[in-house]
Amino acid sequence: MIRPDVDPSAPEDEQPVIGLIGMGEMGKMYARLLDKAGWKKIHVCDLPSRFEELKEAYKDVKSVVVHRDGHGVSRVSDFIVYSVEAEFIGNVVKEYGPSTKVGAIVAGQTSVKAPEKIAFEKYLPDDVHIVSVHSLHGPTVSAIGQPLVLIQHRAPNSALNLVESILRPFKSRYVYLSYEEHDLVTANTQAVTHAAFLSMGTAWQCSSGYPWERGIYVGGIETVKVNIMLRIYANKWHVYAGLAILNPSAKVMIDQYAKSVTELFKLMLLGEGDELRRRVKEAGERVFGSRSGGKRKPILLEEGILDRFSLRPTTNGNGNGSTTNGTSKPPANSHLALLAMVDCWSALSINPYAHLLIAATPLFRLWIGVAEYLFSSPSSSPSSPSALDASLDASLSNNSFRSDDLEFVVAARGWSQCVSFGNFELYRERFEGTKKFFEGRFGEADKLGSEMIKYIMENSKEADA
């Protein structure tokens, strides 16, 4: 019997055997973090076809034992994490679940929990516990301070405590949810955020050019848009497909987002300025008016700070990433993606700040940050409009955004349809087509994006407190 409060300094024979089934990005991240923590018995596997490759990769890591398949891992482990594609979780648990050691605790890392719950209930023997997990960040982000969802589904408190003890060295922030609460929260935070950024990528691709190379201003909050879009396309398609297609609440959110995009664009096209301003400002009031009584520190302190993370070439020709001279004011942009996001939150009565404190991913935090910046920045002088007014004016009077905005409408509708049809193959084709277009830029975007996330996370600590 493993003590629920065990820690990595315990003698090896008192430590739990930790099993990792699926050694892709997340499985590898868990193996790395668990080994670094000092856990000495980590048993892992991927598909049998990857057995030799994995054995070679971990030959010098003493704590890691590689198995040919999930039967070997399941039979010896006290705590098992399945980190496989959400689409396949049913089949994988059906195959290996019956081999689970009596009294073990089983978790899944899947980003959408509905199929995982069904699979665990159906295929795990009655004498094993279910305490699921979800690290709410990608494999290249530090786990420190990030939300880590724990779901005590079919387990006594002692099993939950053991999972807490095993994962404590990650220094993540535990968030306790039920399976159902998890899927509702992640539909609101992740699925719709991804839909917005996937649509930006598709639209920019269809406009045939990297935005920062088409003479379009890419500083300030545009920097966040470009970096996050690239981060998402650099990840695996199935992560986003799974969490959108297999989460029933996500369809509703993504559909409303596409509707908001379309309706706002129609008002812009028709020049219905009064109605556009009324609708957007009312939505802004509903979403941001209640922002902790207006006392919460903004997520983005200054738009200019973001220029240091920009991908656009610098004036001295030194590639990317450095600041401009800071004197030129960015031209107003219609910011259709952001106006629609706030309209969507308002239409579905979602308070994004409530999610921020519970289970926000770094990307969601940044996305609220830019929306908040657009909606809450005051005008710099009595004669100049606020950022929001400048954006609304531009959307009505400046035709130069129309073609990009039209592409964005088409893209948002396309992604929404793809999700509502539940078509994984179509999703993969759309995703990978755009990924190919941006592929050359992933390296530098990853570096700049990680720095940007680190900066925002550090600045958010105080505000969250």
Ligand SMILES: NC(=O)C1=CN([C@@H]2O[C@H](COP(=O)(O)OP(=O)(O)OC[C@H]3O[C@@H](n4cnc5c(N)ncnc54)[C@H](OP(=O)(O)O)[C@@H]3O)[C@@H](O)[C@H]2O)C=CC1
């Ligand atoms: N990437 C991210 O940012 C995050 C992902 N997640 C979730 O974690 C899970 C894993 O994602 P991620 O690691 O990124 O994806 P990967 O594709 O990198 O990893 C999944 C791994 O599972 C393997 N696998 C599939 N079937 C089996 C099987 N029968 N036995 C053993 N291994 C198998 C896959 O092999 P093969 O490739 O050969 O099919 C692959 O190596 C997903 O459910 C995802 O939604 C959660 C948080 C963040």
Ligand SMILES: O=C(O)C(=O)Cc1ccc(O)cc1
């Ligand atoms: O932060 C995001 O939304 C990401 O894109 C990274 C990510 C992807 C899937 C998850 O289940 C958790 C985090």
